[in-house]
Amino acid sequence: MIEKIDHIGIAVRSIEKTSELLSNILGLKVAGEEIVEEQKVKVAFLPLGDSELELLESTSPEGPIARFIEKKGEGIQHIAFRVDNIEKVLEKLKKEGVRLIDEKPRYGAGGAKIAFLHPKGTNGLLIELCERNE
Ligand code: ZN
Numbered sequence: 153m154i155e156k157i158d159h160i161g162i163a164v165r166s167i168e169k170t171s172e173l174l175s176n177i178l179g180l181k182v183a184g185e186e187i188v189e190e191q192k193v194k195v196a197f198l199p200l201g202d203s204e205l206e207l208l209e210s211t212s213p214e215g216p217i218a219r220f221i222e223k224k225g226e227g228i229q230h231i232a233f234r235v236d237n238i239e240k241v242l243e244k245l246k247k248e249g250v251r252l253i254d255e256k257p258r259y260g261a262g263g264a265k266i267a268f269l270h271p272k273g274t275n276g277l278l279i280e281l282c283e284r285n286e
Contacts, residue, residue, distance in 0.1 A: 153241055158234040158264075158282040159197075159206045163220045163227060167196045167209045170226075174198060180205065186261045193217050195261040206232070206261070230268070232280035238265050241281055245269070257283070 164170040167185070174180040180198045187194050192215030198205040208229060210218035220229055235241045238257045246252060251273030260266030260282060269279040 153235065153244070155234040155236060157203050158232040158280075158284070159204045160228060161206045161208055161230040161232060161278075161280065163217045163224075163229040164207050164209055165221060165226060167194060167207045170207055171196055171198065174205070182207075184262070187211060188259070188261050190259065191216065197262065230278035230280050232266070232282045235281050235283055238267060238281050238283040242267055250274075257281075 162170070167182075171180075171182045175182075180200060182196045183199050183204075185194065185196045189211075192210060192212040194209045194211055196207040196209075198207065208217045210216075210221070212218065217229065242252065242255060242257070246255065251270035252267065253270050254267035257265040257267045260280075262284070265283040267281045269281070271278045
């Protein structure tokens with residue numbers, strides 16, 4: 153059902169500052185950036201092996217990332233698992249009574265299909281499912 157960790161989402165106040173820091177101390181480089189209007193977020197991708205880090209900077213004080221940072225500070229916000237058929241996985245989880253934020257996949261950065269599980273059903277961990285056409 154799950155293929156691998158696709159990416160780790162990290163909430164930051166400044167993509168520029170954080171990416172510069174990660175470049176200086178770990179040699180990681182930004183491979184692309186995108187604004188996802190629907191989520192009020194700017195996203196930067198830092199590929200590493202078979203996965204990547206996803207830096208998330210809010211474009212609005214009301215966005216989910218701004219609210220996350222206000223509550224918990226900067227840091228890991230979600231873990232995304234790669235799946236090959238997101239509709240099928242959502243169907244299965246729904247049948248099992250797992251609480252979902254998204255019952256249907258929505259648009260994610262990079263053209264992925266994504267859906268979030270509700271952290272109240274996963275012991276506080278925000279899990280994203282992610283299907284990509286590669
Ligand atoms: Zn993500």
